[in-house]
Amino acid sequence: MAEPHVIVVGAGPAGVRAAETLVAAGLRPMVIDEDACGGGQIYRRQPANFARPAEAIYASEAGKASAVHATLDRLAGRIDYLSNTLAWNIDDRLLYVVNGMAAAELPFDALIVAAGATDRVMPVPGWTLPGVFTLGAAQIALKSQACAIGREVAFLGTGPLLYLVAHQYATAGGNVAAVLDTSAKADRVAALPMLAARPALLARGLSYLRDLRRRGVPVLDGVVPAAIAGSQEAGVQCLTVRHRGRAVAIACDAVAMGHHLRPETQLADLARCDFRFDPPTRQWLPVVDRDCRTSVKRIYLAGDGVRIAGADAAEIQGRLAACAALQDLGRAAPDIGAAALRLRLARMDWFRRGLARAFPWPWRLAASLPDNAVVCRCERITAGELRAAVRANGAPEVNRAKAFSRVGMGRCQGRYCGHAAAEIVADAAGAPIESVGRLRGQAPVKPLPIAAKGAGLP
Amino acid sequence: MPPRFVRLGETGRRPVTIEIDGEPATALEGDTLLVALLANTGHLRESEFGDGPRAGFCLMGACQDCWVWTAEGERLRACSTPVAAGMRIVTRGAEKLWPSRM
Numbered sequence: 001m002a003e004p005h006v007i008v009v010g011a012g013p014a015g016v017r018a019a020e021t022l023v024a025a026g027l028r029p030m031v032i033d034e035d036a037c038g039g040g041q042i043y044r045r046q047p048a049n050f051a052r053p054a055e056a057i058y059a060s061e062a063g064k065a066s067a068v069h070a071t072l073d074r075l076a077g078r079i080d081y082l083s084n085t086l087a088w089n090i091d092d093r094l095l096y097v098v099n100g101m102a103a104a105e106l107p108f109d110a111l112i113v114a115a116g117a118t119d120r121v122m123p124v125p126g127w128t129l130p131g132v133f134t135l136g137a138a139q140i141a142l143k144s145q146a147c148a149i150g151r152e153v154a155f156l157g158t159g160p161l162l163y164l165v166a167h168q169y170a171t172a173g174g175n176v177a178a179v180l181d182t183s184a185k186a187d188r189v190a191a192l193p194m195l196a197a198r199p200a201l202l203a204r205g206l207s208y209l210r211d212l213r214r215r216g217v218p219v220l221d222g223v224v225p226a227a228i229a230g231s232q233e234a235g236v237q238c239l240t241v242r243h244r245g246r247a248v249a250i251a252c253d254a255v256a257m258g259h260h261l262r263p264e265t266q267l268a269d270l271a272r273c274d275f276r277f278d279p280p281t282r283q284w285l286p287v288v289d290r291d292c293r294t295s296v297k298r299i300y301l302a303g304d305g306v307r308i309a310g311a312d313a314a315e316i317q318g319r320l321a322a323c324a325a326l327q328d329l330g331r332a333a334p335d336i337g338a339a340a341l342r343l344r345l346a347r348m349d350w351f352r353r354g355l356a357r358a359f360p361w362p363w364r365l366a367a368s369l370p371d372n373a374v375v376c377r378c379e380r381i382t383a384g385e386l387r388a389a390v391r392a393n394g395a396p397e398v399n400r401a402k403a404f405s406r407v408g409m410g411r412c413q414g415r416y417c418g419h420a421a422a423e424i425v426a427d428a429a430g431a432p433i434e435s436v437g438r439l440r441g442q443a444p445v446k447p448l449p450i451a452a453k454g455a456g457l458p
Numbered sequence: 459m460p461p462r463f464v465r466l467g468e469t470g471r472r473p474v475t476i477e478i479d480g481e482p483a484t485a486l487e488g489d490t491l492l493v494a495l496l497a498n499t500g501h502l503r504e505s506e507f508g509d510g511p512r513a514g515f516c517l518m519g520a521c522q523d524c525w526v527w528t529a530e531g532e533r534l535r536a537c538s539t540p541v542a543a544g545m546r547i548v549t550r551g552a553e554k555l556w557p558s559r560m
Binding site: 041049050052128132133137141147149150151173252253296397411412415446447 | 466505
């Protein structure tokens with residue numbers, strides 16, 4: 001019998017652990033990495049000619065990051081590793097990939113998708129000005145390029161990244177103008193029992209907050225973002241929020257914004273995996289069993305591409321997904337101590353729910369976005385235009401609203417406007433959020449050159 | 459526009475000379491093209507929809523808001539492209555440079 005061909009999409013903590021487990025079972029998996037050298041976003045590697053030690057980049061997570069990198073390096077020669085390669089479609093048992101101008105269709109017997117996450121963003125008037133970046137972008141600039149996104153950086157949004165990245169900037173010598181959290185203290189108090197599932201992580205998060213306060217950084221919670229002001233020539237100059245009924249203006253030349261993260265689920269969608277609405281986070285998530293099996297045979301999902309449970313959970317899910325695939329392929333799976341891993345994962349999932357409770361998606365802000373605020377950055381479409389599409393054309397569903405307004409049809413494929421757009425559609429239609437649906441994933445999941453040819457991958 | 463990004467370390471790398479809108483500029487080996495540009499200027503491109511300059515957004519290849527044009531007419535995603543000596547990047551009005559084929 002020919003060896004089963006297993007493909008892993010993603011080379012972050014989930015993808016690397018999945019590949020390692022498959023190799024331990026005697027297989028030679030293929031690993032598709034959109035990046036150049038693995039690690040994913042969380043453990044993104046700096047270029048080879050940078051000199052900072054891992055501790056300076058990943059701090060408390062340096063050991064884990066280095067271990068994931070070392071594992072990927074050790075697997076060289078035992079996996080087929082395709083870097084700089086985008087997986088852009090799935091059709092039955094074929095994965096479509098492109099590397100530069102070279103395209104290929106790769107058959108698989110099992111597919112483990114560990115596609116990671118991007119920032120979840122609620123638009124703010126002025127968020128297209130030069131100098132506004134996501135929190136993830138601000139962190140990548142620092143981690144992989146040793147840069148700050150500006151001279152005076154304001155941090156806006158909610159979620160653990162808000163405090164982590166601000167703390168990392170302050171520690172690295174950047175200027176943090178303010179940290180402005182849309183969640184309220186009451187949210188975090190209510191979440192404490194769930195966050196206590198991982199006491200060390202909770203303590204670390206609180207230490208970031210203390211550190212920022214000690215440095216004299218203004219940290220405000222319960223803020224309502226008003227606008228990012230500036231000019232086309234200068235870019236960002238000021239961020240205004242309302243706090244306890246008063247306007248607060250923060251002078252800054254950069255804003256790092258985001259409201260926690262959202263999973264990259266396009267490939268799962270194209271594989272026709274079932275999704276279910278998740279009320280606490282107000283989004284649709286792929287359905288998986290405890291071992292990362294989806295509703296579609298031989299398709300597995302692991303890591304933040306399923307639920308935002310973080311890098312430690314991603315490593316566990318990568319292993320579990322690989323073992324599930326091996327079992328389903330009739331192969332002996334290595335002993336990974338699955339029962340204990342599932343228990344740890346359950347605790348991490350409890351913590352994940354705690355984070356969602358502590359730093360809720362500020363969905364009510366969508367309804368109060370002014371009509372002239374841009375919702376779709378790609379094609380400059382405003383909240384007013386989207387509302388008009390819902391009301392005038394009778395489009396109480398996001399894909400229909402997209403067809404009329406083009407919101408979600410641009411180059412980011414709705415990654416950065418989709419969740420806010422759904423809230424705007426629900427508000428304009430007077431319908432509950434779960435009834436407006438979700439933007440369907442479309443191939444190609446990212447733009448690719450029309451001249452790309454099946455000339456064999458490099 | 460003044461430079462947007464501030465280097466907080468790793469400044470001992472070898473310099474690389476590129477061209478931004480016809481002017482020579484210095485980047486460092488290992489920079490992404492996005493960092494090379496934003497360490498020299500304040501924006502990357504102009505929105506195709508007439509609402510002004512853009513400077514990227516996600517830095518992880520997801521938003522596609524950092525596409526830049528080379529003087530030769532090649533399109534690059536700046537956040538995922540390593541800088542290379544001799545790159546000639548056009549941040550404004552790239553289409554005016556292209557020869558008409560009509």
